Amino acid sequence: MNSAHAPVASTTPPVNYLNATHGIKSWLLTKDHKRIALLYLVSITLFFGLGGLFAGLVRLELLTPQSDLLQPETYNKAFTLHGVVMVFFFLVPSIPAVLGNWLLPVMIGAKDLAFPRINLLSWYLYIIGGIMTLAAIVSGGVDTGWTFYPPYSTSSPTHVVLAGLGVFVAGFSSILTGLNFIVSVHRMRAPGLAWFRLPLFVWSHYATSLIMILGTPVVAITILLLAAERVFGLGIFDPARGGDPVLFQHLFWFYSHPAVYIMILPAMGVMSELVAAFSRKNVFGYSFVAFSSMGIAVLGFVVWGHHLFVSSQSAYMGLIFSILSMLVAIPSAVKVFNWTATLYKGSISWDAPMMYAIGFIGLFTIGGLTGVFLAVMGIDVHVHDTYFVVAHFHYIMVGGAIFGYLGGLHYWWPKITGKLYNEYWARASAFIIFVGFNLTFFPQFIVGYLGMPRRYAMYPPEFQVLNVMSTAGATVLAVGYTLPLIYFLYSLVKGAPAPANPWGAKGLEWTIPSPPPTENFLVTPVVTEPAYNYNPGREVEVAGR
């Protein structure tokens, strides 16, 4: 770590939230939001490894055009489980449940979230849902794709109900986290911490929480209806029983499109923090960035029909969803421009978290712009359900959400653990992940426009070169992901103690010791300035006024 500006003396307090109590029970029954965040950190890392394993199987199978390493049945289960595990058990909880849980109370100057017991309950629900899905995997897996489209999911001989109910239970974990965040932001802000003084991380988590509590119940109901159709033979989605399969797609995407914003909005919040801290500057257009989060959350609910342009949805309905999908691109563009403008006349350091932030801007720009291709109806007809779509959403979810998550994890690691990691390896891994990611997913745009459909175990031989590039990239990516696991764990044992504010950053979390005491603040802080006030001597107005 670049410690040029770090205080020399360590400020690690003898008693902190990590060592205040001991024993496995003190962790499994904890009500401390910071410890719950760490429970989530360990569990989502395990699920990330599992989801990555399935991704590895998919990429290895696609090295050759034939179905040779895996039989098609196994391949179909591998991509389904990759999707289910990564979406519901890694991406949705990743930033909110780990970084959000740890930081949101600290950033608003509170001792904990509004409902600490409900917070612990949400982790248990996540684990129960995860175990149910693991049970479905161990007992033979599920092969419907993470989208569970009927009537295939009604007739598939695999463990659809068990996996679906796992997702259902985990959904409640997400609802409870959202509820906790919203109540905490409304009721528990420190004195003087007006809404427009909140860090943008808090704004984006507030917007995310709205989606969680409004959208997740819809997918929960949809999965229950699907289970009822399979178990009791009700005719809801299966046309052979009088149901409508397209109805499922409407209900599913009513949640699952906003769910994309559950994954990306928190990463955008992390981005604003990183860009401000490593430019030592207030975020350009603070209120525009804050309101664009809310705009994305609201507009995100009215664009789901762009997943149905070729599904027999009426052409005129398609037109409405196309224009609404164009609109949701605008607040995302506003954010990218504002982050870029923040760098102007900043004091920019190239520490590892900032490398992730800069990578995020590049990859999210490509991911967002290729989303516009999909909203353009005339192009979507051709590329729908091809690798073009696969590449697009991986640029958003890996290039966006995972870059945000890793950037945030590196930025707050010294605060969370009280230890410094190896800056050289951290920069190296950020670079390796960036290269590996682009090598994996950029060729998929090309093979997608060539017409290769997704979810294919076998493909025509002319697509092989691009697939080999993709698999090679995935190998690089796997190395890049493994490095942080090693040097983070190493830092816990051998890392130098972290000072309270190793980056010289602004924000309430950097005013308390690393790691902080269980109650975060021994004295309730009083906030007298806007966020990111790096020039206290000079008058800074709240932007946008």
Next chain:
Amino acid sequence: MGSTLPLFPEAASTQAGNVDLLYFFVVAVSAFFSVLIAALVISFAVKFRRRQPDEVGAPITGSLALELLWTIIPLMITMVLFVWGAWVFLDMARPPRGSMEIYVVGKQWMWKVQHPDGQREINELHVPAGRNIRLTIGSEDVIHSYYIPAFRQKIDAVPGKLTTMWFNATKPGEYHLFCAEYCGTKHSGMIGKIVVMEPDDFENWLSGGGGMSTSASGEKLFADLACNTCHLENSGGRGPVLGGVPGSLVQLADGSSVIADDNYLRESIMNPQAKIVAGYQPLMPTFQGLVTEEGLLQLISYIKSLPPASSQTSNGAGH
């Protein structure tokens, strides 16, 4: 290892050029903004790199003018893209009148095709170049998607309803046919080829096969299922006269009216109680399970081939 590295798909229909032109435009717009952002980020990050450990950035809070600029310009560009994309889409979604009609049924894991003259094929589709072809597509089991990359065309085959696709192939040759909607174990094996032929070759190919025409098969089925005991050629039957109904406006018993498109005809066979024609009793039984998806398309083809009933509008098809 494949020895070729194609970077762009073949374009072999009248619509493919429209899609590609639009695509290149969006690629150009995207490349412009990506390069702009990347150039700004990298140049700022280098130019304003931290030189002293305790240095801070300049207190610049924002600019309303810039915010408006980067809200309005992207908004205008996306609106242009919306209109252009919708224009290309509506052309692709609406088959022209007088297209040659071919019926396609998807089932796990094959595509079955019936030509109007009775030719049948599986996982292949022979069509003449230079003619508007309209495909009416159904599914017997789960959702599939009929996808011809060289034509830039795709539509889902949805069980319980009929969908349509049209194209006009420009170049004789063989092109990929893929199932694009995941449909189970052998989804990636549900592929085939589109064979575009010179019109003369196509005529030869057609005459090589034979058997009953689709509408003749439909007529036989119409009799086998005893549809003709209620649906008479002229009024007086227990059911409406069917000649002239396809494409017309049908008055329903509940006072509403409906255009008799393929999906209406399909529903009236599979779920007759859903829409009752004004003046008739809900007597008709469902034919769900008694007629296959292909048989259904034959029945529809037959009903479409019927001449309008002589000077009668009392059959419910009156305007």
